[in-house]
Amino acid sequence: MSFVWRGFYFDKQDRDILVLVNRILESDNKPSDTSLFDPSLHPHGIKELVATPVSRMAYAVINLLRNLQVGRTQARDRLLALQTLYDEVLNSAHSSLRRNTARVLMQIMKSIVRAHDNPQEQLELAHDFRRTVQGTPRVVRRMLARYHLPEMPEAWNQLAFDDHVYDANTKGRKSPTHLIMDAWIKGLRSLTVAYEYWVQPDAAREILRAAEITGIAVRIGLEFQVPFYGRFVSLFWIPRGFSSNEDFLEFLHSPKVAEMMKRGREVLRWRRDRVLHCLSLWNEHQRPKMEAAWEVEIPELSADEFLRFVGRGQASSLHLAEGLHRHVQPALRQRAARLAEKDDATSRAELEVLEHLGPEHIAEEWLSAALHPELPDLECPPASEEMPHLMRLSTFELTRELAELTPGYRLVLCTSALSVEDVAELLWDAKGNITHLEIFNMKSWMERQQANLKPISELQQAFNEGLGPRVKQMIRQMARRMRTVDEERAAKFRDILHNVPKLWEHYRHKPLGSRLGTSSASRITYGMGFVIKDTLPRGRFSAHKGRGQQQFEIPICSPVEEVYSYAKPRNPSAWQRLAACLRWAPGCRHLGMERRKTWKTASEDFRVCGQGNVINLGGLGPATGNNLLGKDQQASRCRPGFSYLNSSFCNWLKVLLGFVPAFFSFLYTQDWWVLAWGGTFIWFGITGVRNVMQMVLAAKGATRDTLLHWKDQVSISRLCDSLMYTGISVLLLEAIVRVWFLDRTLGITVAQSPWMVFTVLSIINGFYICAHNVFRGFPKEAAIGNLFRSALAIPVSSSYNYLLYLALGAFGVANPELYMVPSAAVVSKMASDTVAAIIEGYADSQVNLRMRRWDYKSKLNNLFDCYTRLELLFPHEDALIKLARPGGLQGSGGVKGKELERAFIVNALDLMYIWFYQPRAQDAFRQIARAMPEADRNVLARSQLVLTREREISQLLVDGLLGRNFSRPLAFFLDKRKAYLRRLSRMCRPGKIKEPGGAR
Secondary structure, eight states, X not given: OOHHHHXXXXXXXXXXXXXXXXXXXXXXXXXXXXXXXXXXXXXXXXXXXXXXXXXHHHHHHHHHHHOOOOSHHHHHHHHHHHHXXXXXXXXTOOSSOHHHHHHXXXXXXXXXXXTTTOHHHHHXXXXXXXXHTTOOHHHHHHHHHHTTOOOOOTTXXXXXXXXXXXXXXXXXXXXXXXXXXXXXXXXXXXXXEEEESOOOHHHHHHHHHHHHHHTOEEEEEEEEEEEETTEEEEEEEEXXXXXXXXXXXXXXXSXXXXXXXXXXXXXXXXXXXXXXXXXXXXXXXXXXXXXHHHTSOOOOOOHHHHHHHHTTSOOOHHHHHHHHHHHTHHHHHHHHHHXXXXXXXXXHHHHHHHHTOOHHHIIIIITOTTTOTTSOOSSSOOOOTTSOGGGGOOHHHHHHHHHHXXXXXXXXXXXXXXXXXXXXXXXXXXXXXOOEEEEEEHHHHHTTOOTTHHHHHHHHHHHHTTOHHHHHHHHHHHHHHHHTTOHHHHHHHHHHHHTHHHHHHHTTSSOOEEEEEOOBOSSSSOOSOEEEGGGSOTTOGGGGOOTTOBOOEESEEOOOEEEEEEEOOSSOOHHHHHHHTTTTXXXXXXXXXXXXXXXXXXXXXXXXXXXXXXXXXXXXXXXXXXXXXOHHHHXXXXXXXXXXXXXXXXHHHHXXXXXXXXXXXXXXXXXXXXHHHHHHHHHHHHHHHHHHHHHHHHHTTTOTTSOOOGGGGOOHHHHHHHHHHHHHHHIIIIIIIIIIIIIIIIOOOTTTOHXXXXXXXXXXXXXXXXXXXXXXXXXXXXXXXXXXXXXXXHHHXXXXXXXXXXXXXXTXXXXXXXXXXXXXXXXXXXXXHHHHHHHHHHHHHHHHHHHHHXXXXXXXXXXXXXXXXXHHHSTTSOHHHHHHSTTTTTTTTHHHHHHHHHHHHHHHHHHHHHHHHSTTHHHHHHHHHHTSOHHHHHHHHHXXXXXXXXXXXXXXXXXXXXXXXXXXXXXXXXXXXXXHHHHHHHXXXXXXXXXXXXXX
């Protein structure tokens, strides 16, 4: 970007984010202040005094993306980072699109970290991050489309899933925590992770804990292969029926499962040896041929280097193709440079081939046993005695062993590259042990390995619908077709035909279910996840069709059922309590209750159809080349778009766009010099004062009870937006409506019909403001309120008009009507802004109250959970009183007691910070306390007495509770703890708040 244009783009805050992220990237993997990853510290709590949300998100994302080492310590760091990141992004959004904003923020932060070598792209992403964090629906939806993410319902009830994915412990390149993070960004609510033959208990523990953090339902399964006519077929075994995650982890250590996985590790070692042997043969035979063809030196890829690339995964042909692709990149660039110098037709053709040389081509061409007889067949090795026993088991033998491990399981047959005859024969061989068919796999479908979807789906439907004659007819047709292909298989199908009732009986009462997977692993993938279109927000389906990526409906149908449930709100508002008194009336049974919508579907209802309602979330991106000539970096140096202009420049531009039409409108329509030359300043002054007062009062930023400064609550960008739109409204109301339409066209003036003029101006102004409020993403309450704003402004404007008439008369003006007529628009503006201050101020205050209720809900849930554990630890004494005394628990309770003591201190510090620093926190606390029973209020008040331990808490802060920058938190604690305890105890005093009916 040229120096001339540099000053017009990006903000200082964007460059600060860039410096911060790069400083973290260039430092060690582990952040210096790991205490900020403590999940008990709230994102809106006291840690705001020592680190910004952006820095905490950057720490978390970097720790997630970098940390791929094996071990419980690294897994714990990743989980803490995920918990921090999830809490941060979910609590950053201030709009109705809370979850969707959080998903975009997480994706943008990932992109900032990955664009480490491209400063301009990082600046653009930092600017996008700051714009998105405001939660404006229009901006959020634009970012969702940019990253090809469909908008999910905020109720988070969509049917989004993936029944077949891999992590770094098998074929993938993502750690379990990273995989879950990406699944949540995609919007998935259920996930099935496949591990080949063996799952590490630590990996299972990590992925289950990560899923618990994000609320994703995760199941873990083992993938086996069975020989079938010279090839291997995959069977996916998913144990079920566990009461908790710990119950499942104990199951993995059971003797039978441990023995099965021990045999599985033998298979993995045998396969790894074959892959390393293939690598050795490639180094020996193919590498010299490529050196001669490319005329560049290609070093050998050693086994140790390859295994380091594989990491904690299981070496496979997929890893070998990716490892070779990365290994030959320097040689590819040297060859590309030589071809670019020649620049003839032959060189350009070869350069095009090398540019799109990816792992897929390497797997198909370089590692193919058919093309290179010296290489072993890694995908379908011939059966031999050297092959592990587990790989030589027949379908029935393997499924019988798996069925004996646990009574509750799902056994899925992967139908990739299988015909309907193969599926029928495997179902017969398994004798009913196969419970599901992976009827669709995204990777296999794109690789054209699922040409028989329709007949397989018809066979499944025939079984599930109990159509015995149809099953018999299909088996008979299969036997006839086999007669011309393989007489031995034809005889087997005739045997199946004679025993169709046995096969049909297996699935008569237990339908054959369906599974949809993507086999998402690494860069040889077609994305992760599916969603049923009917469960997405209406009218938002096209939002995820971004440029350069095709997301479409796959040929799978699934009927869904919409189910509603009603529940009493935990903290009912005033109108909800009033509505509860009217539920006895007919038709008011659910009045005032919270309505929740859920979707239901059955796996046996999935079927192949012409136009499906299932969408793939991964999409199909354009083929990305190797960028051998560095074209991508050259393209990234172009001038950014208008959306990346400097905020100060944009604000001045907005004010100018509003000022110019307003100024010339007043000059054109006004005869009185005061309004002709000063009307614009009066108009802008009314808007500016109203916006400042509205934002400050909505946050209660001018009261002595808080530490909020009124300037911190004023958004300059929002103020300039209002000035722009209000300036345009002058042209609309004054010149177009009052002068051209009412006066010159209809002959209606203020002097003759003031009510008519003010009514028309107020109605048009109300619709205009409602429209731009929706466009700017204001709260729904404000946009709807502006529809009634016009009606409310009519009497107010008439009252202002009357007061102006009296004021002019009191100052001795001979003919007040001469001044009242041209000032009609200003009077209407004052009336409209008076009503707007009430409506929009109330809407803003409700947003702040909603945010504070979220904050208090999480902290109070944590506090009462700690209190329950404390009572269980000390059942015969009042531990809260003991906790508040100097010395606290004094070592009693052991490690658990020490952890609880620290948790109570952290909760108390967070609650005190929220009380003083967060907008409307005290009002939200008063509402929550009003709904509490007296016993809970008593526990809450006594738990905060831990703040009286001044010396211990001060020492805890100095020792690094919040990191090294402890001065501000320490000063805040010492200065405000007494005032906080005094006011809190007075608010929670028995009888202070009227006791609601019912228990907590």
